[in-house]
Amino acid sequence: MQKDGKTGGQAVPAPVAIALHRVLGMIANGEATSRAAIARLTGLARSTVSQQVDSLIDGGIVEETESSQSVRGRPPRALTISPRAxxxxxxxxxxxxxxxxxxxxxxxxxxxxxxxxxxxxxxxxxxxxxxxxxxxxxxxxxxxxxxxxxxxxxxxxxxxxxxxxxxxxxxxxxxxxxxxxxxxxxxxxxxxxxxxxxxxxALGEATQEMADTPLLVIKVGSGIGAGIVTADGSVHRGADGAAGDIGHIRASTRRDVVCRCGKFGCLEAVASHRAVLTDLGIAPPSIDDRLYASRELARLVADSDTSALHRIRQAAADIGEVVAMLIHTLNPRMLVLGGPLSELQDEILSGVRAAVYEQALPLATRKLIITPSQLGTDAxxxxxxxxxxxxxxxxxxxxxxxxxx
Ligand SMILES: [Zn+2]
Known part of the structure; x- marks a missing residue:
């Protein structure tokens, strides 16, 4: 969204399309909700703003309604995006x-x-x-x-x-x-x-009030993936869209395990939710009961089942090793762990945290916030x-x- 609204006092008027885009952008993200505020913030002439606002109202994109806040006795009007837009x-x-x-x-x-x-x-x-x-x-x-x-x-x-x-x-x-x-x-x-x-x-987590960027999200589900939101709020997709595809990086342990991609020892093959379930003999999620496997795993952990705890800690250590490398490379301010395996928050978080602090350099971890997903499956x-x-x-x-x- 465009926010560079500093054309005030310039002799050459901005093209109408740009003025319109800026006016609409301010209304859409709530930066300004009145004609006067838009004129003040953009430096556009009041008449230009009114012309744009009127055309947006005529087009059914913007609505101007009575505001609940009273300003100096005048009937206040608020601009919002029309629900019919x-x-x-x-x-x-x-x-x-x-x-x-x-x-x-x-x-x-x-x-x-x-x-x-x-x-x-x-x-x-x-x-x-x-x-x-x-x-x-x-x-x-x-x-x-x-x-x-x-x-x-x-x-x-x-x-x-x-x-x-x-x-x-x-x-x-x-x-x-x-x-x-x-x-x-x-x-x-x-x-x-x-x-x-x-x-x-990653974009969902970045919208949360507590979020800080650069933000790195790691999803541990049937696969393992990473998402990166940069300091300016956009997704880092890389040249071909392959950025964050970390599931097939080789883990340092269990290099004999075959991955679904055909290679050996991929992070996904040794540390995903599916890998942990398979090793513990728990049936994977089915259409009839998508949450059975997660419930069963959570029950084993709650019962302090030794083999389940050991297996999850090993997965956390494997994930943590790759994540530490990413922390080095990307220097995020916030690391968010999401996906079904991370629902076992204490076990996974502490394992990943230990690996990250042990392996990443102090400058990269000094202000790093490591947190479970705020939005869970809604992210x-x-x-x-x-x-x-x-x-x-x-x-x-x-x-x-x-x-x-
Ligand atoms: Zn693989």
């Missing part, structure tokens, strides 16, 4: 189930649902169900599916962000290069962003909504919004 639709695909949500353009969640289909059913079946349910949710809540402004889908896979597809995901038959972005674009007639699920989690959905909101109010997004208004 459109909606955002998001899907956070995970191995066993997909979470869905629809939200208004201000990011307030209107409805939620879960699709209990495992990702290995393939993209055709899963995406058809996701699209159908999102359409139903919109209709049920009285929103026109034709007014969806942005769709975000998170995938538990390396994602080619530009093409909107997964790239050679080891556990997702049929998904390699499947055009997820194009499919959803056709279904909703809206712009679509496809991203890695842990990137979305991906919250992050997806935040990302969609940014896209809607980006320069390009506002252009689309006005063209469709």
């Amino acid at each position: 459109g909606t955002i639709a998001v899907a956070d695909v995970d191995v066993a189930a997909t979470q869905l949500a629809i939200a208004d353009l201000g990011g307030t969640i209107i409805g939620r649902d879960i699709v209990n289909l495992p990702v290995d059913r393939g993209p055709e079946e899963l995406l058809a169900e996701v699209s159908g349910r999102l359409h139903s949710m919109l209709t049920e809540h009285g929103h026109d599916p034709a007014r969806v402004r942005h769709v975000v889908a998170g995938l538990p896979a390396p994602v080619d962000f530009q093409r909107g597809c997964a790239v050679r995901p080891p556990i997702m038959p049929g998904w390699d290069a499947y055009p997820v972005g194009d499919y959803l674009r056709k279904q909703f007639g809206a712009a679509v962003t496809v991203d890695n699920d842990v990137n979305l989690m 991906g959905i919250i992050g997806a909504i935040a990302l969609a909101g940014r896209e809607v109010f980006s320069q390009e997004g506002v252009g689309r919004l006005l063209a469709e208004a």
Whole structure:
């Protein structure tokens, strides 16, 4: 979102599109809620601001309502994004189930649902169900599916962000290069962003009041991934979208274990939720009972089962070793641990913390905050909504919004 509003006093007027984008941006992120405040903060002429605001009101994108706060006897007016301006639709695909949500353009969640289909059913079946349910949710809540402004889908896979597809995901038959972005674009007639699920989690965690950036999120689920939100609040995806794909870095222990990717000793093969469950003889999450495995593992830990505690501590040490390397490289201010295995917070947190403090340099750990996820399983959905909101109010997004208004 553009925030550089210092053109006051310049002789050359800014192009209307830029003025409009700045006015709308300020209303959208709550920086200014009146014509006077926008003029003051942007340095734009009062008449220019009013012209832009009027065109946004005419287009049904902004509303001007009576404010509850009274200012010097004048009837105060507040500018907000209109609930009729459109909606955002998001899907956070995970191995066993997909979470869905629809939200208004201000990011307030209107409805939620879960699709209990495992990702290995393939993209055709899963995406058809996701699209159908999102359409139903919109209709049920009285929103026109034709007014969806942005769709975000998170995938538990390396994602080619530009093409909107997964790239050679080891556990997702049929998904390699499947055009997820194009499919959803056709279904909703809206712009679509496809991203890695842990990137979305990281964005979600970064929206929390206690969050600090740079922020590194580690998800320990059936795979292991990292997401990085930089100091300016954007996701670091790397040149090809492969940043944070840490599950197949070789762990230093148990190098004889074969990974699903075909290599030996990958971090994911020795320290993921799935690896721990397999070693302890616990059946993995099923469609009928997605939480059985987590409950069973938590019960063993609560009973101080020696082999379970040993196995989890070993996984924490393996994860901690790789995370310490990342702390060196990225120097984050905050490290967030999420995913089903990290629900056993004390065991995992203390193991990772010990490895990080032992192996990373003091300068990188002096102010480092290590914390469990604040949002739990909602992190991906919250992050997806935040990302969609940014896209809607980006320069390009506002252009689309006005063209469709
Ligand atoms: Zn591997």
